[in-house]
Amino acid sequence: MLKLIATLGTVTLATATLGEAATVPISGGVTTVEVTADLAGLGLTGAPFGTAGVDVSGPNPVFAFDITGGSVDDGTGAALIEHDGSGVTLTSATQGITIGNFLIDTDGANLSGDVVGGATGIAFFDLGTPTVAGIPLLITADLSGVLSLLFGAPDLVGAEFGIANTAPEVAPVPLPASLSMLLGALVVAGVAARRRAARG
Numbered sequence: 001m002l003k004l005i006a007t008l009g010t011v012t013l014a015t016a017t018l019g020e021a022a023t024v025p026i027s028g029g030v031t032t033v034e035v036t037a038d039l040a041g042l043g044l045t046g047a048p049f050g051t052a053g054v055d056v057s058g059p060n061p062v063f064a065f066d067i068t069g070g071s072v073d074d075g076t077g078a079a080l081i082e083h084d085g086s087g088v089t090l091t092s093a094t095q096g097i098t099i100g101n102f103l104i105d106t107d108g109a110n111l112s113g114d115v116v117g118g119a120t121g122i123a124f125f126d127l128g129t130p131t132v133a134g135i136p137l138l139i140t141a142d143l144s145g146v147l148s149l150l151f152g153a154p155d156l157v158g159a160e161f162g163i164a165n166t167a168p169e170v171a172p173v174p175l176p177a178s179l180s181m182l183l184g185a186l187v188v189a190g191v192a193a194r195r196r197a198a199r200g
Helices: 002-008 141-151 177-199
Strands: 023-035 045-050 053-055 062-066 069-073 079-091 096-105 110-115 122-127 135-139 160-170
Touching (some): 023 079, 045 096, 062 079, 079 110, 122 141
Antiparallel strands (some): 023 062, 023 069, 023 160, 069 079, 079 096, 096 110, 110 122, 122 135, 135 160
């Protein structure tokens, strides 16, 4: 799973003690998704929801979702990347659905979330094999079923919805108390040695 994490962005991790894995909290960052699916061909439009943003200046819309938390296991590289309070609204001429509060699970290789005002914890996308462009988001049976039911879409299981790129920011890991005390003692000893040398 370390290969997958490397393609998700640059993540610098420090372990609490040598040889011992630590779970490091994610403190922020952003995930972008370039929508490569032909939404117009399905009679759909997409709009940002909550704190999400969208850039429509290129050939495909690119949605941006703030990373609100999560964690990375620096022993395995497995990550849970949270995007609470944002999502996408898909709308046809007669109805719409908003999906959001996305959670990327690199160990489970999926992206899940909630239907706003409805079901929670639904696996919307499987994470495809990472490429230089990013990580393909492949439509799951759950999302395909919802799109068929609401919008009359054909079976889209396994179809690419978009390409994700995520850059989680990791909080610094505090040093263990014993190492902090050792560093503190070395600083005090160094200051005392300089004073003695200066006195002469």
